[in-house]
Amino acid sequence: xxxxxxxxxxxxxxxxxxxxxxxxxxxxxxxxxxxxxxxxxxxxxxxxxxxxxxxxxxxxxxxxxxxxxxxxxxxxxxxxxxxxxxxxxxxxxxxxxxxxxxxxxxxxxxxxxxxxxxxxxxxxxxxxxxxxxxxxxxxxxxxxxxxxxxxxxxxxxxxxxxxxxxxxxxxxxxxxxxxxxxxxxxxxxxxxxxxxxxxxxxxxxxxxxxxxxxxxxxxxxxxxxxxxxxxxxxxxxxxxxxxxxxxxxxxxxxxxxxxxxxxxxxxxxxxxxxxxxxxxxxxxxxxxxxxxxxxxxxxxxxxxxxxxxxxxxxxxxxx
Amino acid sequence: xxxxxxxxxxxxxxxxxxxxxxxxxxxxxxxxxxxxxxxxxxxxxxxxxxxxxxxxxxxxxxxxxxxxxxxxxxxxxxxxxxxxxxxxxxxxxxxxxxxxxxxxxxxxxxxxxxxxxxxxxxxxxxxxxxxxxxxxxxxxxxxxxxxxxxxxxxxxxxxxxxxxxxxxxxxxxxxxxxxxxxxxxxxxxxxxxxxxxxxxxxxxxxxxxxxxxxxxxxxxxxxxxxxxxxxxxxxxxxxxxxxxxxxxxxxxxxxxxxx
Amino acid sequence: xxxxxxxxxxxxxxxxxxxxxxxxxxxxxxxxxxxxxxxxxxxxxxxxxxxxxxxxxxxxxxxxxxxxxxxxxxxxxxxxxxxxxxxxxxxxxxxxxxxxxxxxxxxxxxxxxxxxxxxxxxxxxxxxxxxxxxxxxxxxxxxxxxxxxxxxxxxxxxxxxxxxxxxxxxxxxxxxxxxxxxxxxxxxxxxxxxxxxxxxxxxxxxxxxxxxxxxxxxxxxxxxxxxxxxxxxxxxxxxxxxxxxxxxxxxxxxxxxxxxxxxxxxxxxxxxxxxxxxxxxxxxxxxxxxxxxxxxxxxx
Numbered sequence: 001x002x003x004x005x006x007x008x009x010x011x012x013x014x015x016x017x018x019x020x021x022x023x024x025x026x027x028x029x030x031x032x033x034x035x036x037x038x039x040x041x042x043x044x045x046x047x048x049x050x051x052x053x054x055x056x057x058x059x060x061x062x063x064x065x066x067x068x069x070x071x072x073x074x075x076x077x078x079x080x081x082x083x084x085x086x087x088x089x090x091x092x093x094x095x096x097x098x099x100x101x102x103x104x105x106x107x108x109x110x111x112x113x114x115x116x117x118x119x120x121x122x123x124x125x126x127x128x129x130x131x132x133x134x135x136x137x138x139x140x141x142x143x144x145x146x147x148x149x150x151x152x153x154x155x156x157x158x159x160x161x162x163x164x165x166x167x168x169x170x171x172x173x174x175x176x177x178x179x180x181x182x183x184x185x186x187x188x189x190x191x192x193x194x195x196x197x198x199x200x201x202x203x204x205x206x207x208x209x210x211x212x213x214x215x216x217x218x219x220x221x222x223x224x225x226x227x228x229x230x231x232x233x234x235x236x237x238x239x240x241x242x243x244x245x246x247x248x249x250x251x252x253x254x255x256x257x258x259x260x261x262x263x264x265x266x267x268x269x270x271x272x273x274x275x276x277x278x279x280x281x282x283x284x285x286x287x288x289x290x291x292x293x294x295x296x297x298x299x300x301x302x303x304x305x306x307x308x309x310x311x312x313x314x315x316x317x318x319x
Numbered sequence: 320x321x322x323x324x325x326x327x328x329x330x331x332x333x334x335x336x337x338x339x340x341x342x343x344x345x346x347x348x349x350x351x352x353x354x355x356x357x358x359x360x361x362x363x364x365x366x367x368x369x370x371x372x373x374x375x376x377x378x379x380x381x382x383x384x385x386x387x388x389x390x391x392x393x394x395x396x397x398x399x400x401x402x403x404x405x406x407x408x409x410x411x412x413x414x415x416x417x418x419x420x421x422x423x424x425x426x427x428x429x430x431x432x433x434x435x436x437x438x439x440x441x442x443x444x445x446x447x448x449x450x451x452x453x454x455x456x457x458x459x460x461x462x463x464x465x466x467x468x469x470x471x472x473x474x475x476x477x478x479x480x481x482x483x484x485x486x487x488x489x490x491x492x493x494x495x496x497x498x499x500x501x502x503x504x505x506x507x508x509x510x511x512x513x514x515x516x517x518x519x520x521x522x523x524x525x526x527x528x529x530x531x532x533x534x535x536x537x538x539x540x541x542x543x544x545x546x547x548x549x550x551x552x553x554x555x556x557x558x559x560x561x562x563x564x565x566x567x568x569x570x571x572x573x574x575x576x577x578x
Numbered sequence: 579x580x581x582x583x584x585x586x587x588x589x590x591x592x593x594x595x596x597x598x599x600x601x602x603x604x605x606x607x608x609x610x611x612x613x614x615x616x617x618x619x620x621x622x623x624x625x626x627x628x629x630x631x632x633x634x635x636x637x638x639x640x641x642x643x644x645x646x647x648x649x650x651x652x653x654x655x656x657x658x659x660x661x662x663x664x665x666x667x668x669x670x671x672x673x674x675x676x677x678x679x680x681x682x683x684x685x686x687x688x689x690x691x692x693x694x695x696x697x698x699x700x701x702x703x704x705x706x707x708x709x710x711x712x713x714x715x716x717x718x719x720x721x722x723x724x725x726x727x728x729x730x731x732x733x734x735x736x737x738x739x740x741x742x743x744x745x746x747x748x749x750x751x752x753x754x755x756x757x758x759x760x761x762x763x764x765x766x767x768x769x770x771x772x773x774x775x776x777x778x779x780x781x782x783x784x785x786x787x788x789x790x791x792x793x794x795x796x797x798x799x800x801x802x803x804x805x806x807x808x809x810x811x812x813x814x815x816x817x818x819x820x821x822x823x824x825x826x827x828x829x830x831x832x833x834x835x836x837x838x839x840x841x842x843x844x845x846x847x848x849x850x851x852x853x854x855x856x857x858x859x860x861x862x863x864x865x866x867x868x869x870x871x872x873x874x875x876x877x878x
Binding site: 412413414500503506507510512524525526529532546548549552553555556559560562563566567569570573574 | 583584587588590591592594595598599601602603605606608609612613644645648649651652790
């Protein structure tokens with residue numbers, strides 16, 4: 001088993017809020033979890049759940065009210081811990097008067113690499129994130145996607161064993177997201193631990209060995225994506241198009257949703273064939289038939305709904 | 320010894336240069352040129368006096384403005400722009416960051432001041448055609464100005480660690496003015512004949528950074544020599560006080576939660 | 579909880595900062611010594627023009643006036659007692675002070691006393707003192723104290739008794755002018771220099787003085803006046819004694835023993851007077867009483 005890559009124990013963060021700073025708002029409540037070496041670990045939750053708070057605590061940008069954490073055996077208090085980790089903050093911003101190359105070189109200097117090695121690393125990682133051509137462009141001219149990539153490059157330029165990414169896909173177009181996904185998979189292949197937070201569940205499902213779900217500062221559950229939700233099929237989804245002039249079969253008309261020229265309908269597994277039969281009789285064109293399994297999204301929405309329902313009757317002002 | 324402050328310092332210097340801070344030198348040059356031409360009409364004795372007074376005062380004021388206005392943004396700008404987040408995720412201690420920022424601005428001020436001194440020397444040579452032995456005191460005066468600027472920078476950096484740029488500017492400027500008049504403040508306190516006020520005035524005198532120690536402009540203008548012992552004393556004073564302020568800044572900053 | 583590094587920084591700061599302050603304070607005392615020696619060799623006021631300074635002070639005149647006032651006092655206090663001191667900068671400092679704030683009455687009074695006082699206690703420039711006080715009168719037409727000071731200057735230093743009397747009369751006419759002013763005007767007009775007038779003036783200055791230097795100076799003058807009167811009286815007794823006993827007395831004890839006096843006369847410092855070989859009464863050399871210069875003794 002060995003030492004976990006990340007060990008968090010009872011991590012708590014309170015903020016003083018209000019004009020006189022009298023009231024306490026608990027943005028992270030007693031978080032305890034462990035991440036093993038080589039895992040790709042997803043940290044999920046809606047906005048405001050405490051994901052960024054957790055990451056900032058681990059980076060010692062803010063300090064815990066209670067609890068401890070260790071990365072690769074070293075306390076987060078210890079500045080040496082930072083040699084082994086990389087960090088990409090949410091919506092990163094860099095010194096815009098520097099070029100990409102200069103920025104990476106600056107960070108590389110902070111690790112004490114000699115000049116030749118620095119040059120090599122900078123070139124290598126610029127290539128790795130696909131910015132080889134933009135190395136000498138000033139960062140103020142970079143697009144959001146390019147900034148994100150520079151951000152990843154600076155996070156891994158020193159070959160850290162553990163990489164922390166805060167919403168790495170946010171604001172990217174599908175191409176950009178695929179690139180980031182590939183980079184994360186690559187890091188995994190190299191045996192590094194990747195800890196990233198996101199509220200995009202499909203990414204988490206696809207990339208992560210395990211996920212943790214955070215809501216309102218509290219940990220709701222930890223486990224493989226498949227463990228958190230059951231894998232049972234609960235229905236079938238049919239996409240189809242109607243022939244010009246025909247109208248929907250009456251049995252389906254109430255349940256079908258129209259999306260442009262297409263329709264989508266969900267039916268129980270047992271009723272699949274009768275639905276298909278009805279569609280065939282009105283000469284509809286079947287586009288796809290897909291079994292439905294609960295996703296993290298469903299689990300998520302259920303959690304959020306339950307949390308909201310709990311909040312309202314009590315009339316508690318969480319603000 | 321850690322090189323991280325040095326790395327941060329060089330980067331801070333680079334930022335200042337790319338922010339076109341050094342363009343103030345153009346304004347300084349224009350001023351010295353016009354003064355040299357105007358003053359050429361008067362006798363050499365007075366024209367030297369005017370050039371040295373004007374040049375040194377300008378060096379001091381320009382430097383002061385730079386030290387305060389850049390200084391109060393040293394930390395707050397990095398927090399506001401969130402560039403500090405990635406920086407602190409590296410193995411960088413918070414005090415190393417502070418010392419680096421201080422060093423970077425000091426380097427910028429030194430370069431700026433050195434170039435201005437060259438301009439002053441050129442103007443002086445233009446109006447009087449030669450340099451006197453006594454002109455060494457001009458260099459001493461410039462050195463004292465630099466010591467003064469180091470101290471102002473440290474103060475601005477200190478305030479930058481926890482307050483907004485505007486408040487930091489007010490505080491730093493306030494302490495600077497108080498430090499210029501600290502002798503008079505003490506004397507007024509002594510005149511009150513109230514033992515509590517007198518004691519308080521004396522304590523205040525020793526606590527405030529006494530910027531009047533560093534004023535050698537009049538002496539330089541009149542070509543008077545400045546004793547070597549004063550040079551050592553002022554250097555030690557500035558050094559100790561800067562250390563004190565930076566230690567204080569580190570203590571404040573290392574506990575700060577960065578939003 | 580703020581993390582280990584914060585507690586370490588804080589602890590280090592709490593120890594280092596007081597130590598550094600002590601070192602800085604010690605350094606400052608050395609710097610002060612250094613700059614004082616420089617300053618004494620070459621004291622300089624870069625700008626001596628009051629009106630110019632007023633323009634430059636950007637509206638903070640009275641604050642700047644206060645600063646120059648304290649500097650004037652410090653300047654005087656730091657140099658009084660130095661041999662051959664001429665207090666060259668006292669006039670410019672007071673000039674600037676009163677240009678910046680013409681209503682700073684204490685400055686006029688300070689100048690009236692110490693600009694006119696002969697060395698080593700003052701600048702020995704009664705003319706400048708008069709100019710200063712006249713300016714004060716012009717700027718503060720309702721204040722009797724300035725006319726009183728003017729009267730003092732004319733009476734004591736310039737020995738211009740008509741002008742002195744006129745000034746005292748002016749003072750008596752102004753708001754709150756005390757009865758003493760009228761009395762002074764009359765006495766000076768009638769008798770010129772007199773012990774009673776002099777004592778009255780210096781007593782008034784002593785009573786109303788706010789500055790300790792001024793008070794001390796007035797006290798010394800009062801002592802001197804008292805001693806002068808005593809000495810004159812003793813001379814008379816000495817003459818009597820000679821007529822009766824054929825020689826001058828050598829000690830005041832003899833006067834007491836021969837029944838001329840009912841006690842042994844002591845000077846204002848409490849030390850007995852002595853007689854010189856010429857038979858004239860004198861102060862004991864050990865006495866702390868200082869006589870004003872001889873020209874102040876009134877004619878018999």
